[in-house]
Amino acid sequence: MNWLLFGELLTAYWNVGRIICEYEQFEPDRADYGKQTIKELSRTLTREFGKGFSRLNLWNMRQFYLAYPKCQTLSGKLSWSHYS
Incomplete structure (x- = not known):
């Protein structure tokens, strides 16, 4: 995999x-x-960029941000990352 x-x-x-x-x-x-917003955003992003932007994926992206609100510290918290 290309890291x-x-x-x-x-x-x-x-x-x-x-x-x-x-x-x-x-x-x-x-x-x-929120659910309606995610639904509409999913439609828009899928139309614009293709698959990968389902409602569940967008909800998970939101949860990912909430779990790691500081991006610069993200790689240090992910033990399997090669960026730490």
């Missing part, structure tokens, strides 16, 4: 999660519609 590519994917997924969380915080009214 550089894997690191880029982790960063991309983390950023998608960050954007979702920031959107929820910036627009608190819309946080109540």
